[in-house]
Amino acid sequence: MRMRSQWPAIVGYSLVGAATQLVWLNFAGVTTVAAARYGVSESAIGWLAQVFPLLYVVLAIPCGLLLDRWFRPALIAGAVLTALGALVRLIGDDFTWLLAGQILASIAQPLVLNAVTGITGRYLSEKNRPTGIAVGTASIFAGMVIAFLLSAIFTTASSLPTMLWLTAIFCVLAAAVLIFVVRRPGPFEPAHPGESALRPDRGALATAWGDPLIRRLCVLALFPFGVFVAMSTFAQALLEPAGVSGGTASTILLVNVIAGVLGSAIIPILVVRRHAESTLLVVSLTATALACVLLAVAPGVLTGFVAITLIGLLLLPALPIVLELVERRTGEAEGTAAGLIWMAGNLGGLIVAVVVGLLVDHPTAAFLVMAAIALIAVPGARSLRRPIAELRSQSQP
Incomplete structure (x- = not known):
């Protein structure tokens, strides 16, 4: 029996990929406004974004190893951590909670972005994988677009909490969709990933x-x-x-x-x-x-x-x-x-x-x-x- 590609998994992944970038760049267009609202310097607001590439350099390899060994649990963990990071930022209206949420989401980012080849390899046939990787990668950049659009709409200090709420809702829904669509192994999953000759x-x-x-x-x-x-x-x-x-x-x-x-x-x-x-x-x-x-x-x-x-x-x-x-x-x-x-x-x-x-x-x-x-x-x-x-x-x- 010929196995068919399962595109809903790519859709779920794409939503979570976009969510990681949305959390990362939420404040890119409102740095000055955010600094005034939370009583910190503009450079401090800049660190809300800078923690992502810094932690990525540190965590890229460990997260890749986790995905190679336990792909679906690691990817789901990345989606959940992204949503939790977005939610933590809503706990208190101050910079400390913002930074805590950003750190959580930045830990999640390599678990999500490193998975773009794994999700296509497990859920798409070989001929569809270039398209799946292109779509998954484009969704990451689309998350940047959403972040820029939100920062263009919510430009005042009083509107920043609304922007954070919308971001959190998007991240939670994206995680829920991904968990649902990858609840079962993909049709092209390695037969015995837990018994692979590759050590984790x-x-x-x-x-x-x-x-x-x-x-x-x-x-x-x-x-x-x-x-x-x-x-x-x-x-x-x-x-x-x-x-x-x-x-x-x-x-x-x-x-x-x-x-x-x-x-x-x-x-x-x-x-x-x-x-x-x-x-x-x-x-x-x-x-x-x-x-x-x-x-x-x-x-x-x-x-x-x-x-x-x-x-x-x-x-x-x-x-x-x-x-x-x-x-x-x-x-x-x-x-x-x-x-x-x-x-x-x-x-x-x-x-x-x-x-x-x-x-x-x-x-x-x-x-x-x-x-x-x-x-x-x-x-x-x-x-x-x-x-x-x-x-x-x-x-x-």
């Missing part, structure tokens, strides 16, 4: 990190992640000297993420079908470098919209493409391998954001640095053509 610790990690292709993908992930995080963090400050207002910069970033959602949902599917993964990575990194150069030499509203939207459209789809390669390559160690990719990406985001932050008063230099970082990765992306072709030939009957 060093075996999976050794399998993932011992693969040369996975190591190369981890190194490559540092660069696009780094540029995207730095651009998202400092675009407003870097464009301000060119007369771009804060509101306009926020709109540019929103359009950037929307373009990334659309690109992540569509481009990887087409690329995988045409066996053009390496080509897309080269094109996206090159286009990103050119866009950053454009911003360096001619910053402004129009160039900001064009360049940053192009970056979102072409750079963000690199993530699902890399994760799809990981899913095809690693088998039982997919959670750990995905964790390595996410960890490398978050590490790249932290490093590049720090470097660009030091140059925030020198926009031209900052944009040129981001262009150089994107260009550095182009040879690595081009060199993937042969190992990807070999991987494709190995997976064909």
Whole structure:
């Protein structure tokens, strides 16, 4: 009997993936207002978001190992912790409860995001997995869009509790849906995951990190992640000297993420079908470098919209493409391998954001640095053509 893909599991996962990003970025657009309401500095409000990448770097591998050993319980734990984090923020109207909730949700994030390859591998047939990874990854970016929209609607100090309540409701409903749709093992679940020859610790990690292709993908992930995080963090400050207002910069970033959602949902599917993964990575990194150069030499509203939207459209789809390669390559160690990719990406985001932050008063230099970082990765992306072709030939009957 031919087993059929179970798409409701992908829907449930997508909702929880969006929820993690919603909690992460709730205060990104209302930093000043939130600081005034809770009586803390703007940098303290910034830490409500910064705890996520910091803890991700620490927890990516342990969470990947948990997913490889106990996939459904670990994923459900991530969904529940995300909902609990959102609810904890409602206990008291002060910064301490906000931070406690953010820490809970940040612990949950790697359990959810690392699972994107595992959920598709267990609930979708092989031909549907690239689409599932693209949809799951696009939902993560869609959660960013929801966060930006909420912060654009609830802009006053008095409206922040309403924003937090809506976020908590969304997170609880998302967790409930996921728990329901993954209550049974997927039709493509490994026959005896508890008896796997892979040990739940060093075996999976050794399998993932011992693969040369996975190591190369981890190194490559540092660069696009780094540029995207730095651009998202400092675009407003870097464009301000060119007369771009804060509101306009926020709109540019929103359009950037929307373009990334659309690109992540569509481009990887087409690329995988045409066996053009390496080509897309080269094109996206090159286009990103050119866009950053454009911003360096001619910053402004129009160039900001064009360049940053192009970056979102072409750079963000690199993530699902890399994760799809990981899913095809690693088998039982997919959670750990995905964790390595996410960890490398978050590490790249932290490093590049720090470097660009030091140059925030020198926009031209900052944009040129981001262009150089994107260009550095182009040879690595081009060199993937042969190992990807070999991987494709190995997976064909």
